[in-house]
Amino acid sequence: MNAIKPIRTRLGMTQAELAHALGCTQGNVGHYENKGQRVLPEVALRLIQVAADRGLCLTMGQVYGVEPL
Numbered sequence: 001m002n003a004i005k006p007i008r009t010r011l012g013m014t015q016a017e018l019a020h021a022l023g024c025t026q027g028n029v030g031h032y033e034n035k036g037q038r039v040l041p042e043v044a045l046r047l048i049q050v051a052a053d054r055g056l057c058l059t060m061g062q063v064y065g066v067e068p069l
Contacts, residue, residue, distance in 0.1 A: 003065040005033040007047065010069065011054055021050045039063065 015029040031037035044063040051058045061067035
């Protein structure tokens with residue numbers, strides 16, 4: 001499992017806003033959140049950058065749900 005939904009919620013973003021920031025579709029974000037679709041490392045790195053731009057420091061382990069947020 002991944003932590004995309006809690007990260008997105010913490011960032012105060014909609015699925016569409018996060019998708020735009022990540023360069024993917026809202027459907028991709030929905031699949032990450034609800035279907036457990038595997039998050040590719042390049043998407044995880046973009047998410048870490050998007051979060052950093054908004055003042056939230058993340059690690060790969062947090063994105064992948066193996067470390068607490």
